Amino acid sequence: MADKIVILTGAGISAESGLGTFRDEGGLWSQHRIEDVATPEGFARDPALVHRFYNARRAQASEAQPNPAHHALARLQAEWPGDVVIVTQNVDGLHEAAGARAIHMHGILAGALCGCCDHRWPAPPEMAPGMPCPACGQPTARPDVVWFGEMPYHMDDIEEHLQTCDLFASIGTSGQVYPAAGFVQEARLYGAATIELNLAGTDIGAAFEDRRTGPASRIVPAWVEELLSQR
Ligand code: APR
Numbered sequence: 674m675a676d677k678i679v680i681l682t683g684a685g686i687s688a689e690s691g692l693g694t695f696r697d698e699g700g701l702w703s704q705h706r707i708e709d710v711a712t713p714e715g716f717a718r719d720p721a722l723v724h725r726f727y728n729a730r731r732a733q734a735s736e737a738q739p740n741p742a743h744h745a746l747a748r749l750q751a752e753w754p755g756d757v758v759i760v761t762q763n764v765d766g767l768h769e770a771a772g773a774r775a776i777h778m779h780g781i782l783a784g785a786l787c788g789c790c791d792h793r794w795p796a797p798p799e800m801a802p803g804m805p806c807p808a809c810g811q812p813t814a815r816p817d818v819v820w821f822g823e824m825p826y827h828m829d830d831i832e833e834h835l836q837t838c839d840l841f842a843s844i845g846t847s848g849q850v851y852p853a854a855g856f857v858q859e860a861r862l863y864g865a866a867t868i869e870l871n872l873a874g875t876d877i878g879a880a881f882e883d884r885r886t887g888p889a890s891r892i893v894p895a896w897v898e899e900l901l902s903q904r
Contacts, residue, residue, distance in 0.1 A: 676755035678900075679838040679865075680746060681856055682775075683762045685845020685872055689890045690737045692765055696847050711820045720802035720815075727816040728799050731782040734764070735798070739771035742844070742893035747773035749897045754904060758834045760827075762846060762853055764818050778825040778853065784817030793817055825852060836863040842896075844870045845889050848877035857881060870896060 684694035695702045709715045710726040739747075750757040750773050759768055759775040764782045768775040780786070785796040787806035794807055796816065804814035819825050835841065841860035848854040857867050857880045869881040870892050878884055885892045 677834075677838045678749070678753065678755065678757045678840045678842065679834050679856075679860065680757065680759045681762070681841070681843045681846060681853060682746075682759060682768070683844070683846025683853070685847075686742050686889045686893070687737070687740070687763055687765050687767050688845065688872075689740045689742070689888060690765075690767055692733060692737055692767075694845075694847075696849060707821060711818075712822055713820055714822075716815060716820070724800045724802060724816075727782060727818065730764075731796065731798065731816075734766060734782050737765060737767060739767045740890045742889035743767050743771035743773070745894040745897040746844075747771040749900065750774065752901055752904075755839075758838070760831055760834070760853075760856075762850070776827050776831060778819070778827055778831060780816070780818040780826060782816065782818065785814050786817035787811065788813035788815050828852065831856075832859070835859045835865075838863075838865045841865045841867045842870065843868075843881070844893060845872070846875075848875045868896075 688694055694700045705726060710723050716723045746759060759773055760778055761768055761775045762779045764780055766781055766783050783796055785794050787809060789811040790806060790809040792806050792808035800814060800816060803812040805812050806814055835856055838860060841857060843857060854877055861867055867881045868883040869878055870885045872888060873886060885896060
């Protein structure tokens, strides 16, 4: 029986809550250029464009509701006798909306960050270029999301969880963005069992011992039920 479970989630877990993924057909990265809206250089070039992109995503996420997959993970976290650590690449806040706790390695749309002093505060619905930081007063407010070329958050904690878990699960992520795409290798190296749950096969699927395919709203609750019945 697995004592400590680490679960990595990606955009696919929120797809059935109405939030688009990045790399599926019609996904966000087919509509926007990564270098324009998700890099520090893009923000320096055209902050208004970047704020518009995140304002729209923030508005969409604030309307979205968690789906049965988010609820199932919250249930697992509440009922599993060992630790259940959810590490999410998602910035939508839907794990918390379902009552779970998650480590946000790519930040959160509901947060603002000062590019000057690193102060964090709740983001207003609309951010705009030149917004001052409430702590240092500099006009350097930005969305608290991790862009390409920046270091994801909480990596030390995440590494420790990967090295001490008994089971590592990856849900709804394409495995195309590192370091998250390498988590399965690290967990395996330290002896964890591994499982991937995704709508379809992924480029890193072969690295997992076990795989389930189908929509997250169906396969995640079934997997959680299975785990809880083995307690
Ligand atoms: N159920 C389960 N999986 C799904 C569903 C669904 N209903 N719909 C789509 N998927 C899967 C797709 O098959 C794909 O493998 O979700 C995955 C989404 O992949 P991406 O769009 O690449 O999203 P993600 O892996 O989260 O991206 C990682 O890339 O641009 C960055 O910072 C962004 O955090 C993001 C990171």
